[in-house]
Amino acid sequence: MWMGDYSFLNLLGLLIQAIFIENFLLVNFLGMCTYLACSNKLKTANGLGIAVVFVLTVSGVLNWFVQKFVTGPGALSWLEVFGLETKNIDLGFLQFLLFISIIAGFTQILEIIIEKVSPALYMSLGFYLPLIAVNCAILGACLFAVTREYPFVPNFIYVLGSALGWWLAIALIAAIREKLATSEVVPALKGMGITFIMSGLMSMAFMGFTGIKLATPSTGPEQPFPLMDSTGIGQSPIQGAPIELKQ
Amino acid sequence: MAKQPASTYFTSQLWSQNQVLVAVLGICSALGVTNRLSVAITMGLSVSFVTGFSSLFVSLLRKITPDSVRMITQLAIISVFVIIIDQFLQAYFFSISKVLSVFVGLIITNCIVMGRTEGMAKNVGPMPAFLDGLGAGMGYAIVLCIIAFIRELFGFGQLLGFQVIPQSWYATATHPDGYDNFVLMVSPPAAFFIIGGLIYVLKKFQGDE
Amino acid sequence: MLFVSTEERGLMSEPKPTLSKSQGYTICFMVILSLICATILSLLASALKEPQEQAKELDRSKQMLIAARILSPYLYFQIQDDQGKDVPAKYTSSGLLEKTTEYIYPSQEEILEVYRARIEPFLVDEKGNETSFKKEHIQEKEYIKEYRKSGYYRQPFKLIYKIYANSGEKDRKIAGYVIPVNGMGLWDAIYGYLAIKPNGDDVIGISWYDQKETPGLGANISEPEWQGQFPGKLIFQESPDGKTDFATAPLGIVVVKGKVNEVLGNSPKSRSAVDGMAGATLTGNGVTTAYQEVLSAYRPFLMALHEQSEK
Numbered sequence: 001m002w003m004g005d006y007s008f009l010n011l012l013g014l015l016i017q018a019i020f021i022e023n024f025l026l027v028n029f030l031g032m033c034t035y036l037a038c039s040n041k042l043k044t045a046n047g048l049g050i051a052v053v054f055v056l057t058v059s060g061v062l063n064w065f066v067q068k069f070v071t072g073p074g075a076l077s078w079l080e081v082f083g084l085e086t087k088n089i090d091l092g093f094l095q096f097l098l099f100i101s102i103i104a105g106f107t108q109i110l111e112i113i114i115e116k117v118s119p120a121l122y123m124s125l126g127f128y129l130p131l132i133a134v135n136c137a138i139l140g141a142c143l144f145a146v147t148r149e150y151p152f153v154p155n156f157i158y159v160l161g162s163a164l165g166w167w168l169a170i171a172l173i174a175a176i177r178e179k180l181a182t183s184e185v186v187p188a189l190k191g192m193g194i195t196f197i198m199s200g201l202m203s204m205a206f207m208g209f210t211g212i213k214l215a216t217p218s219t220g221p222e223q224p225f226p227l228m229d230s231t232g233i234g235q236s237p238i239q240g241a242p243i244e245l246k247q
Numbered sequence: 248m249a250k251q252p253a254s255t256y257f258t259s260q261l262w263s264q265n266q267v268l269v270a271v272l273g274i275c276s277a278l279g280v281t282n283r284l285s286v287a288i289t290m291g292l293s294v295s296f297v298t299g300f301s302s303l304f305v306s307l308l309r310k311i312t313p314d315s316v317r318m319i320t321q322l323a324i325i326s327v328f329v330i331i332i333d334q335f336l337q338a339y340f341f342s343i344s345k346v347l348s349v350f351v352g353l354i355i356t357n358c359i360v361m362g363r364t365e366g367m368a369k370n371v372g373p374m375p376a377f378l379d380g381l382g383a384g385m386g387y388a389i390v391l392c393i394i395a396f397i398r399e400l401f402g403f404g405q406l407l408g409f410q411v412i413p414q415s416w417y418a419t420a421t422h423p424d425g426y427d428n429f430v431l432m433v434s435p436p437a438a439f440f441i442i443g444g445l446i447y448v449l450k451k452f453q454g455d456e
Numbered sequence: 457m458l459f460v461s462t463e464e465r466g467l468m469s470e471p472k473p474t475l476s477k478s479q480g481y482t483i484c485f486m487v488i489l490s491l492i493c494a495t496i497l498s499l500l501a502s503a504l505k506e507p508q509e510q511a512k513e514l515d516r517s518k519q520m521l522i523a524a525r526i527l528s529p530y531l532y533f534q535i536q537d538d539q540g541k542d543v544p545a546k547y548t549s550s551g552l553l554e555k556t557t558e559y560i561y562p563s564q565e566e567i568l569e570v571y572r573a574r575i576e577p578f579l580v581d582e583k584g585n586e587t588s589f590k591k592e593h594i595q596e597k598e599y600i601k602e603y604r605k606s607g608y609y610r611q612p613f614k615l616i617y618k619i620y621a622n623s624g625e626k627d628r629k630i631a632g633y634v635i636p637v638n639g640m641g642l643w644d645a646i647y648g649y650l651a652i653k654p655n656g657d658d659v660i661g662i663s664w665y666d667q668k669e670t671p672g673l674g675a676n677i678s679e680p681e682w683q684g685q686f687p688g689k690l691i692f693q694e695s696p697d698g699k700t701d702f703a704t705a706p707l708g709i710v711v712v713k714g715k716v717n718e719v720l721g722n723s724p725k726s727r728s729a730v731d732g733m734a735g736a737t738l739t740g741n742g743v744t745t746a747y748q749e750v751l752s753a754y755r756p757f758l759m760a761l762h763e764q765s766e767k
Contacts, residue, residue: 029438032278033271033275033358036271094330097327101326104318130318186447199439200438204436207436
């Protein structure tokens with residue numbers, strides 16, 4: 001439940017996969033709205049990025065517990081300690097509601113804490129927190145993570161990596177937008193139009209990462225991280241399947 | 248602001264204030280689910296349903312909702328409708344729900360829905376709120392369908408699963424100079440380019456700069 | 457104030473009467489709201505549970521029937537004529553399929569009926585002996601749900617399905633077997649079925665019902681054109697001298713990089729290989745590995761089938 005079959009090197013591979021190969025913004029396209037509609041400065045992007053890293057990592061972990069003990073299939077079996085027949089109750093339909101409540105609730109609590117603890121930090125960061133609650137990337141990362149049924153630590157690494165990757169992508173786009181603001185652009189494309197085209201080109205660049213399997217020795221070029229020794233072509237413990245059991 | 252006839256709430260959302268192209272919201276799913284036209288239509292209708300009814304209920308409850316829990320209430324109402332749609336799709340449109348998978352859940356965080364409830368519904372009566380929400384959803388659906396139409400046509404040669412570009416046009420071993428599907432259309436960057444293009448068209452049309 | 461346009465901002469700048477109700481009211485409000493939401497959703501979920509289960513069962517059944525070529529990928533029934541070609545068929549009240557000239561699309565109930573009549577699950581053990589859920593005291597529904605992801609082939613008792621021929625109750629000949637296959641594609645796990653003839657060697661057909669591969673590239677494994685290469689292939693690779701040693705021959709179908717007739721020509725290996733998909737080599741590799749691994753678990757059973765058919 002905590003580590004599953006993952007070794008520490010698998011976790012490193014999972015981290016790299018979440019940041020680059022399955023970058024949340026440029027490959028899965030989640031989390032663009034709040035960013036695009038609000039600003040185009042690198043400073044703002046960094047603020048948003050840090051806030052997302054924090055909220056997503058903690059929410060991801062909390063939601064893992066929710067999935068494990070409330071909404072997953074057969075999850076309520078811990079109630080049997082009280083003598084209740086709960087093995088067959090399936091609360092899966094409450095998943096969205098509970099997840100978003102946890103995210104929104106945590107964001108609210110975080111805002112209150114920051115305001116009390118460090119007003120200076122609140123001044124710079126506090127503005128973004130309500131925006132983050134509705135950021136597609138946060139709910140998306142939590143949902144993707146539970147669909148893949150990771151054990152606890154890989155789940156943590158996955159959500160952390162997703163958030164870091166999102167931050168990276170946002171920062172890259174902001175930097176380019178700052179430059180675009182002072183460049184000559186076709187009038188009708190100025191602003192949003194050119195931003196989209198630019199994002200499309202960046203997304204194409206990230207497509208270059210496709211197919212790199214960090215935990216699988218393949219028949220292709222030498223992998224920089226030859227991590228697993230016994231997986232065959234097409235197997236990757238990163239992506240959720242348990243490592244082949246020794247026969 | 249002068250009293251508008253209720254219908255303008257609906258029509259303004261369709262094009263001149265289109266949520267995707269003007270307010271640039273709802274992008275995430277617009278990029279992810281526009282591979283195939285059938286999926287885009289389903290998504291567009293689902294979002295229209297959710298936005299319309301969430302706006303309606305937020306508006307109905309607006310006088311009794313305490314200010315401090317305003318956003319959470321909106322989120323809760325939106326989630327309920329999204330779950331309704333999700334359960335419904337799983338029961339009656341199973342193959343499409345498999346393709347949409349987590350994107351249905353992501354309607355909750357779709358900025359359009361939240362934007363309409365926060366920006367409009369809590370300030371106006373139920374009927375205008377409902378029409379505004381429905382209009383926003385339909386505007387989104389139209390944009391999605393346009394993108395999906397282009398992507399499926401050029402990326403697969405099909406529309407709604409039916410082969411539109413004749414098989415005989417395709418390149419084979421015997422005449423390698425024939426037509427081939429524009430596979431880039433199927434991958435994500437194409438969606439970005441198409442939206443950029445649509446924004447360009449819209450702006451030119453409106454004479455904005 | 458992110459989502460608000462300028463005209464709306466004008467509307468909202470008038471001082472709004474703040475609803476600063478007491479704490480108690482707020483808590484009360486939230487509790488009631490939550491209760492109402494939860495009730496609505498629970499009612500809905502229980503009402504829709506049946507159709508959802510049915511939809512899932514229908515989906516799985518359709519895929520198995522497609523692999524067994526009882527249902528075409530375009531979802532009309534079919535039967536095989538004397539030359540082994542598929543011809544459209546229709547569902548008759550006796551449960552059999554009859555040849556027709558036009559395409560008739562059956563209803564969900566008819567598909568389920570045919571599925572229940574013609575496909576039957578059972579188990580084989582490590583040594584290839586047939587057994588059943590009843591005999592091994594295993595609950596069928598739970599077993600199927602539990603091991604779908606990790607793979608039935610890894611269990612001591614492996615799931616497999618019989619295909620009955622298109623005939624009446626009296627003459628229940630076995631027309632083949634369906635093996636559930638799972639493996640790892642480029643992005644995520646892939647799940648499908650492989651249908652083989654009673655001799656344990658020839659492929660009837662395949663299907664992939666759950667995959668998250670790149671649309672237009674790897675996802676082509678679900679397209680009828682690509683799947684259409686499989687009928688008639690052999691899962692036991694023939695050795696160059698024309699004979700097959702069923703105990704040691706490589707088992708499975710290989711997805712080559714490029715076209716089979718270019719890479720393997722007419723060699724015996726080509727009878728166990730299919731064309732790859734341009735730009736989707738890794739998905740193809742995943743498919744190859746899936747067949748290799750899953751079928752090796754069923755080897756004793758397949759060998760026994762072959763021996764029986766030789767008699």
